[in-house]
Amino acid sequence: MTKTFMPAVETEDELRDLQLEGLKWTVNHAYNGSPAYLKKMNDSGVKPGDIQSLDDLTKLPFTTSSDLQEGYPFPLLSVPLDKVVRIHASSGTTGKRKVLCYTQKDIDDWKHFFARCYEIAGLTTEDRVQLAVGYGVWTAGLGFQLGCEAFGAMAIPAGPGNMDMQCQFLEDFGTTTMCCTASMGLLLAEVVNKRGIKDKIRLKKMIFGSERHSDAMSRRIKELLGLEHLFDLPGMTELYGPGTGLDCIHHTGIHYWADYYILEILDPETLQPVPEGETGEMVVTTLKKEAVPLIRYRTRDLTRLVPGQCPCGSILPRHDRILGRSDDMIIFRAVNIYPSQIDHILSGIEGIGSEYQIILDRKEDGRDYMTLKVERAQGIDQEKNTELSNIIAGEIKNQILVSAKVDLVGYGDLPRSERKSKRVFDNRDE
Ligand code: ZN
Numbered sequence: 379m380t381k382t383f384m385p386a387v388e389t390e391d392e393l394r395d396l397q398l399e400g401l402k403w404t405v406n407h408a409y410n411g412s413p414a415y416l417k418k419m420n421d422s423g424v425k426p427g428d429i430q431s432l433d434d435l436t437k438l439p440f441t442t443s444s445d446l447q448e449g450y451p452f453p454l455l456s457v458p459l460d461k462v463v464r465i466h467a468s469s470g471t472t473g474k475r476k477v478l479c480y481t482q483k484d485i486d487d488w489k490h491f492f493a494r495c496y497e498i499a500g501l502t503t504e505d506r507v508q509l510a511v512g513y514g515v516w517t518a519g520l521g522f523q524l525g526c527e528a529f530g531a532m533a534i535p536a537g538p539g540n541m542d543m544q545c546q547f548l549e550d551f552g553t554t555t556m557c558c559t560a561s562m563g564l565l566l567a568e569v570v571n572k573r574g575i576k577d578k579i580r581l582k583k584m585i586f587g588s589e590r591h592s593d594a595m596s597r598r599i600k601e602l603l604g605l606e607h608l609f610d611l612p613g614m615t616e617l618y619g620p621g622t623g624l625d626c627i628h629h630t631g632i633h634y635w636a637d638y639y640i641l642e643i644l645d646p647e648t649l650q651p652v653p654e655g656e657t658g659e660m661v662v663t664t665l666k667k668e669a670v671p672l673i674r675y676r677t678r679d680l681t682r683l684v685p686g687q688c689p690c691g692s693i694l695p696r697h698d699r700i701l702g703r704s705d706d707m708i709i710f711r712a713v714n715i716y717p718s719q720i721d722h723i724l725s726g727i728e729g730i731g732s733e734y735q736i737i738l739d740r741k742e743d744g745r746d747y748m749t750l751k752v753e754r755a756q757g758i759d760q761e762k763n764t765e766l767s768n769i770i771a772g773e774i775k776n777q778i779l780v781s782a783k784v785d786l787v788g789y790g791d792l793p794r795s796e797r798k799s800k801r802v803f804d805n806r807d808e
Contacts (some may be wrong), residue, residue, distance in 0.1 A: 381495035381530070382497065383490055383491070383493040383497050383529070384494065384497070384527075384692075385635075385636075385637040385693070385694065386637070387637065387693070388693070388719060390693050390695065393542065393637065393693055394432060396637055396665075397429070397432060397636065397637075397640055397665060398431065399665075400637075400641065400664075400665025400666055401429060401432065401435065401663065401665060402426070402429055403664060403665070403666075404663065404664060404666075404667070404673065405419075405426045405429050405438065405673065406426040407456055407668070407671060408456050408575050408671045408673060409425075409426050410426075411455075411456030411457055412454055412455060412456040412671075413604065413734060414445065414448075414449055414453070414454050415454060415456065415671075415673065418439045418441070418445075418673075419439065420701045421439070422437075422438075422439040424437050424438060424439070431557050432640070432804050435640065435674070436675050437623065438674050439647070439673070439674065440661070440674045440675075440676055441454070441672060441673050441674055441675045441676070442476050442675070442676050443476060443535055443616075443676075443678070445513050446476040446477075446478075446616065447474060447475075447476065450475065450477065452465075452477060452479055453476070453670070454670045454671070454672075455479055455507075455669060455670060456668065456669065456670065456671055457479075457481055457668055457669050459479075459521065460623050461481045461482075461669065462479040462481060462576045462581075462669055463480060463481060463482045463485060463486060464479075464480045465477055465478065465479050465480065465514075466478055466518055466615050466630070467515050467516060467615065468516070468615045468616075470515045470613075476615060476616060477633065478615050478616060478670050479669040479670055480618075480669050480670075481668040481669045482588075482677075483666075483768070484667055484668055484669055485524070486622065486737040487618070487638065487666055487667075488521055488524070488525075488545060488618040488744070489521075489524040489525055489528045490525075491525075491618075491621060491622070491635050491638055492521050492522065492524065492525025492526075492528070492621035493525045493526075493613055493640065494525075494618075494624075494635070495525060495585070495609075495611060495623075495624040496526060496531060496555075496634045497530040497622050497722040498625075498633060499555070499585060499607065499609050499626075499627070500583075500584060500607075500626075500627050501529065501531050501554075501555060501583075501704055502531070503529070503530035503531055504531075504554075505531040505532070505553055505554045505555055506531065506532040506534060506551055506553050506554050506555070507522075507526050507527070507531050507532065507533055507534060507553070507554070507555045507556075507557060508534045508536050508544070508547055508551070508553040508555070508556045508557070508602070509522045509523055509533060509535045509536060509557050510536050510537065510544055510556060510557060510558040510562060510566075511535075511537070511538060511557055511558060511559075511587060511620075512538050512540075513535070513537060514538065514620055516621070518613075518615070518619035518620055519535070519619070521613075521620050521621050522557050522617045522620065522621070522747070525621060525720050531555075532551075534547055534551055534553060534808055538558065538559075538562060539562075541565065541566065541569045541742060542751060544566055544716060545566075545570060545573065545575060547571060548570070548575075548579040548581060549575060549578050552579075552580045553579070553580065553581055554567055554580055554581060554582050554583065554585070555581070555582065555583040555584070555585065556581060556584045556585070557585045557586075557587070557598050557611075558584065558585075558586065558587070558618060559586060559587050560586045560587075560591035560595055560596070560599070561591075561794065561799050563584050563586060563599045563608075564595055564598065564732065564794065566601045566603075567598070567602035567603045568602065568644075568794075570602070570603060571602045572602075572779050576602075576603065576604065580745050581603055581605065582605060582607070583606060583607045583608070583609065583643055584599065584603075584605060584607075584608050584609070585608075585609045585611050585624070586608065586609065586610055586611060587611055587613070587620055591727075591732075592721045592722070592724065592725045592732055593722075594724065594725040594730075594731070595732035595733075596608050597733070598732050600745075607627060607629075609625055610624070610625055610632055610699055611623070611624050612632060612700055614633075614677060614679070614787045616662075616672060616675060616677070617639060617662055617664065617672065617675075617677075618667070622634060622635060622638075622639070623635060623697070624649040625696075626688060626690045626692065628688055628689045630684060630688050630689065630696065631684035631688070631696030631697060631698055632696055632697050632698070632699065633688070633692055633694040633695070633696050634695060634696070635694065636694055636695055636696055638664065638665055638666055639662045639663060639664045639672075640662065640663040640665065641661070641662055641695075641697060642653065642660075642661040642662075642663075642674070643656075643657075643658040643659070643661070643681065643682060643683055643697075643788075644659050644661050645658050645659070646658065646659040646676075646678075646680075646704040652682075654683060654685050655682055655683060655684070655685050656682055657680055657681065657682045657698075657701055657714060658680065658681075658682065659676060659677065659678060659679065659680060659704050660679045660680070660681055660697070661674050661675065661676055661677065662674075662675050662676045662677060663675070666805055672763060673755055678703050678704045678705050679703060679704075680700065680701045680702045680703065680704055680716065680803075681697045681698045681699065681700055681701055682697065682698045682701070683695065683696070683698075684696040684697065684698055684699055701716065701718045702717060702718040704717040706754040706802070708736070708738065708802065708804070709737065710746055710748055710780055711745075711746055711780060713778065713779060714776060715778055715780065717736060717801055717802055719777070719778055720734070720736060720750070720774070720778070721734075721777075723770075723773050723777055724752060724770070725773060726756075727769055727770060727773065729754065729755050729758050729762060729766055729787050730752050730753060730755055730758075730766060730770070730786075731752075731753035731754060731755045731756065732753075733752075733792040733794070733799070733801060734750060734751060734752045734753065734792070734801065735750070735751040735792060735800075735801055735802075736748065736749075736750060736801060736802045736803070737749040737751065737803045737805065738751075738802070738803070738804045738805060739805045739806065740806040741806070743783075746806060747783065748780065748781070748782040748783070749782065749783045749784075749785060750770065750774070750782050750783070750784050750785070751785045751787055751792065752766075752770060752784060752785070752808070753767070753785055753786075753787055753788065753789050753790070753791060753792055754766065754786055754787070754788060754789055755789060756782065756789045756790075757789075760786070760788070762786075763786040766784075766786055767784040767785075767786055770782075770784045771783075771784050
């Protein structure tokens with residue numbers, strides 16, 4: 379039998395049993411191992427013995443990014459420091475950084491479920507995986523690599539950037555799968571196209587890290603490179619790192635690893651569950667994490683659960699793509715707007731490219747104004763500007779009930795970044 383990295387259980391009931399066992403273990407472990415968790419639980423009057431069913435999860439207090447910041451440099455640590463074999467951190471100024479510790483078992487667990495990503499993406503040990511992701515304390519390219527090696531495919535640890543080298547590796551090593559950000563994927567697709575080397579490469583799949591990207595951007599990359607599949611790989615440093623789920627080849631949502639963590643989707647204001655299928659904040663509770671377990675950790679990421687069953691038949695539940703950050707919400711003329719909503723609207727309009735910027739200004743009349751800079755698609759003449767602007771402004775008005783001025787610019791005029799592209803420029807004074 380081929381090696382599999384899927385959950386050890388086969389039915390949803392068994393999965394729930396596994397979750398309850400993991401939840402009890404985690405609460406006990408955190409209570410006894412971490413003074414910070416002990417205090418939090420004492421303050422909210424809950425003891426490990428109170429957790430007897432999965433519904434008891436709601437008795438537990440929330441954990442937030444300020445818990446992680448307050449405990450700098452080794453917050454919420456629940457094992458002795460000599461059990462810690464590695465740290466990773468989120469970027470940010472000193473004191474704002476979140477540093478997360480890992481035991482060897484945490485690293486092994488991460489490796490195991492990262493190997494599952496490649497399995498879900500339909501790779502085999504014949505595949506060659508170019509890892510154009512960052513390596514280091516901030517960005518966990520190591521997760522991509524350990525998972526790839528455990529899975530048994532060939533890892534090519536290229537690192538990010540350097541398009542000449544990336545193209546050469548694609549040609550020379552016969553790369554079949556590329557892991558990178560969507561922005562870098564687009565840049566690479568354009569370079570490959572410009573150099574006319576598409577026929578010399580064997581690239582079939584791309585796996586994108588957690589950066590948000592529009593459907594239009596995905597279509598463009600897929601088309602330029604003639605790819606079979608693009609996958610979305612979510613992740614955050616607090617929850618091991620990248621690789622906490624992946625969409626399967628049916629692309630009906632991201633299967634997430636419910637045998638490693640419980641996902642709640644809550645209204646960020648009321649902290650109550652949203653109705654199934656509606657958007658809310660992801661709140662995670664780990665089931666096996668030793669060094670820094672997370673109990674009801676508020677991620678600030680927004681998504682929704684995808685109801686029903688995936689055609690692939692997996693018992694692993696699905697969440698949608700990350701639809702934004704609850705912190706990214708723009709309040710414009712008293713309307714709450716997530717950049718992902720604008721992204722979605724632009725993706726549905728013919729004749730425009732995948733790049734755009736949202737610019738917010740406060741003018742002398744004291745009112746706020748929104749300008750959208752949008753690229754025309756390749757080959758679309760600027761005579762179309764007025765027509766396209768009107769269509770875009772109309773759709774924005776219809777769907778999110780605000781007025782925006784639309785400036786069309788030529789294809790390729792907005793900056794491309796190898797990392798994350800900045801899309802919101804808020805020039806309003808606080
Ligand atoms: Zn599936």
